[in-house]
Amino acid sequence: MNSSWINASRMCGGSWILRDHQGKAHFYARDIFLPDDNKIVAKLRCILWAAQSLYDIRVTDVEFWPQCGAAIKALNNSHDWPKYRSPLFRIMRLRQRF
Template sequence: MSGVALIARDCNGKVIYHARDVFTRSSDRIIAELRCILWAVQTLRDLRVKNVVIASDCQAAIAALYNPSYWPQYRGLVNAIIITCQAKSFDYITFEVVSRHSNSIAGDIAFSVMRDGRFNGYLASGHGPSPAWLNDRILSEAQPRYVFRFLPY
């Protein structure tokens, strides 16, 4: 099982959405990350978010998105992500590699799936309703950028 989470912020660092879900086991970290990216892109498309930066600490997953011919073993997931991105749902979408520290809130949310047995997914707008520890972290780590952060475990 893998816990996944995303934090969506506006250009002022204010949280617009945060979400958590659980996936069945993936055979490797790159597959888990690509599944998470696909989930995030589909979620943001469904929420009609138009300008998106997907940030991940998995350099290989981002490399597979930008150079799919070098990563044929992930072709199915990469194609699904590309098709979702090209569906004219987004005005702007890009993918970038960031440090694990940059994804610490999403990482903690994702890790709570397995650590605390939180197998029910959720999607919340703003920074509520959520536990006090999460509200405090969301407010303390506000960043002036429109970034969607996620991390599978």
């Protein structure tokens, strides 16, 4: 999973790929999102979108490998990141379905 955020235009998009234990790709997707205020929001939105997509295709066991240390810290300690409460809450709620 990866997301891209362009500061000047605030445009962002993301992609994910689902591989099995041997590295064989089975599913992938990419999309563009509405403008976001910063890179962390873009990463969190991508995580939420990817998790919802995988849930929709009935994947029940998954590991995410986001490439944003701040997003990982926010997910691990959501109470320390009140600015991102809404997307973090939605990710945590969806995470319970896996």
